[in-house]
Amino acid sequence: MPPSTAAAEPAAGRRVFRFAPSPNGDLHLGHALSALLNHDLARATGGRMLVRIEDIDTSRARPEFEARILDDLDWLGIAYERPVRRQSAHGPDYRAALDRLAGMGLVYTSFASRGEIRAFVAARPDWPHDPDGAPVYPGFGRDDPHAAARTRILAGEPHALRLDMARAIARAGTPGWREDAADGTPAPITADPAAWGDVVLARKDAPASYHLAVVVDDGAQGVTDVVRGADLFAATAVHRLLQQLLGLPAPRYRHHRLVLGADGRKLSKSEGAASLRTLRAEGATPADVRRLVGLG
Known part of the structure; x- marks a missing residue:
């Protein structure tokens, strides 16, 4: 059969964006770029911004990390709809x-x-x-x-x-x-x-x-727009x-550039990428994070 995008277009209406972190560690700058892009695009288009907690891997997901993730998003100034969706409930x-x-x-x-x-x-x-x-x-x-x-x-x-x-x-x-x-x-x-x-x-x-x-x-x-790495x-x-x-x-898809470390590799929680919480403790502001991820 030929390539198809049939039955693919979302229903007309407000565009819906989402940020979907896994609560197995703290957010780093790569996550911040994705979250901020989704937030900015939702605001620019008059759309909705959702947060989904991808905690289906119960062996690694931790409630304390979820709480810290949501706190970081609030600190960044990202407005999203409550309640959040948790995969573990579905x-x-x-x-x-x-x-x-x-x-x-x-x-x-x-x-x-x-x-x-x-x-x-x-x-x-x-x-x-x-x-x-x-x-x-x-x-x-x-x-x-x-x-x-x-x-x-x-x-x-x-x-x-x-x-x-x-x-x-x-x-x-x-x-x-x-x-x-x-x-x-x-x-x-x-x-x-x-x-x-x-x-x-x-x-x-x-x-x-x-x-x-x-x-x-x-x-x-x-979700009408998937904006991810x-x-x-x-x-x-x-x-x-x-x-x-x-x-x-x-959905419409947009795969954005990655935030790379000094070694040229993408940032990773498992390899000790500096977390937003660390940057916050060192005195960084949300504006600093925007600048560090290239959003101005």
Whole structure:
């Protein structure tokens, strides 16, 4: 099927922007750029600004980090609607989407461990990798009988539920999206979800992966504009495919530049990027943060 942006345009009305941090650490300058851009665009267009807490990974999410994130946003002067949406409160929404995909015959269960996948790929130097650099999943379990998989799930075995990418593309076609440049000029993008292979949709200990949760949340909240970092540009291919399969409207997308550290790499909480709280303690003002992220 040809590339498609059909059934993609959000309903007419006020534009809806969102900032969706994970409460597994403090915000840094990269987060500040994204939050401020969304806030500024919402204000400039007369739109709405939402905050969503992506706390679906309960092993890493902490209430104290959520409180600090919201405090930092208030300090920056970002006005957003309350209450915020928390992913941890919407498991049934993700389950319904997963069941719908399963009903289309597009979901299968994988019991392969990371070690088994690494061993398989290590013996094949030319094995393809996804846009994030991880080996494309080899498809273990794709053709296993559903009854056998169900028995293993009920026995409590660790597992992942994966999207059968080839079947999904055959059903929905190759998706595309509208990418807005910094000046608002739209450019049509043809997506390549096949490059990601059979992505994870959920795991035994997680009701939804990032890919599934983000499209369900954006659809539920009526998000019309997704403004996020360039590191998520390639993942939009998977999100557009899921939106088409689930009958969800496609937002306008804008993937902004990243804030880089002195080593030229994007800032990361896990690698100790200076937090906004640290900058605040050192006397920085919200205007200083704007200047540091290049917003003037």
